[in-house]
Amino acid sequence: MARDRRVAAVGYVQHYFDQRGGDADATFQSLPRVGSEVPYASGYGFTVPMRAPIGPRDKARLTVAACLKLAKVRVMVGDPFVQALRHMIDLYIKRPILVDEVPTIILRSGELTSALPNLKPWFVKVLPDLLSYEPAISTGGAHLPDGSWEREVTRSVMQLRGVDTVEEYVAKTCEIVAAAAAQFAPAVVAEEPPAAAPERGPYIDVDLLDDLDQAAQKTSWKVHKLIALCLELNDNYVAGNPYACAALIRAILDHIPPVFGHQDFKQVAAQHMFAVKRTDKAHAQRLAAFKDIADDVMHRPISATVPVISMNDLPEPARLNAVLQELLSILQ
Structure with missing residues (x-):
């Protein structure tokens, strides 16, 4: 541009x-x-x-x-x-x-x-x-x-x-x-009194979602599920629901690897040549590491001591936005 x-x-x-x-x-x-x-x-x-x-x-x-x-x-x-x-x-x-x-x-x-x-x-x-x-x-x-x-x-x-x-x-x-x-x-x-915390915005950039929706009209990949997962992630992020957000981020990471030509997201993080090599690859690697926390959210059984997941445990929104921007470039 x-x-x-x-x-x-x-x-x-x-x-x-x-x-x-x-x-x-x-x-x-x-x-x-x-x-x-x-x-x-x-x-x-x-x-x-x-x-x-x-x-x-x-x-x-x-x-x-x-x-x-x-x-x-x-x-x-x-x-x-x-x-x-x-x-x-x-x-x-x-x-x-x-x-x-x-x-x-x-x-x-x-x-x-x-x-x-x-x-x-x-x-x-x-x-x-x-x-x-x-x-x-x-x-x-x-x-x-x-x-x-x-x-x-x-x-x-x-x-x-x-x-x-x-x-x-x-x-x-x-x-x-x-x-x-x-x-x-x-x-x-x-x-001065402490400033009120700013209202939490959407996790996935809304303009990026619009671009993904437009790209769907010109590609054989069906991205309707991806967009639905992103919209649900945004709703839960604004509402402050950390467990739902963690599960949805994990679902998105499991869903998108075929577009990159790989079977799972760890392969994407390790092998894909990102347009901005150093920065975006680092984002992908951090997201791959986050899957352990997402597994904890979804699979750890109840017990006498269960660690609590908070909104601070989620990866920064910019990381997933950068990976989805790379995915958009591939679709386009």
Whole structure:
């Protein structure tokens, strides 16, 4: 896909919600955020904050955090962003050590393309804009007349050393933003009541389910059972039913291996060549390991001591969403 799906005109988003009986403005204001809004835009959430009044031509922007809820954005933006971030950290670590001078480290678009040839050209083009709105990364740079760009890599990236996944990046960024907010206004932060936990959304991305439903019209594979299992999983996840969720995740993992050309999911995790090799293979391997917990849910008999399964024992939704996104690519 050759466009940045993180950015849309506010008027477009409002119209999309209006057609479906929703309220875009109320939804935008209800999204959970970490940190403080004073000074302006110092917090962090699924979207970049905008100054009021918000006009229809203003741009609504998703952050990397939105990848946790949107499987498509994760594949297109989140996972490539983490790869680029790791490369920036490597550049900073390998900089020359000079006694009386601090060298400036520059990331250039052409050099990034050479170092990470799997990155899509459109992603390389929009990366500077994405970096501008991630609060834990401080960079400056310029766009050059030939269409390339340069971006300074500062010591701020070292805060994110060791980050390998989108989940780890968002958790670390929230930690950094919250610490900065506490330093800026400790009295206000201490006196505020704890924020209510955000309402749990669906486990399987609804746009991904729509895409699977459309793909079913053009493939010989019958995916109606898969979609039904995903819908039931979403209902039970929102309701907070851990045993039903665990059983349904296990059922989905048992159901999909033939599409990948394998008999069981352990073979998928071990042998399938995923499009995003390192990240998605790690997701599949974690899901394969989860089958032990699912077996515990379904097969452990009652006794005097039975371990309790909670919602925290379920694998992160992004893992199964990534595997189903790979399955969708095969169906298409």
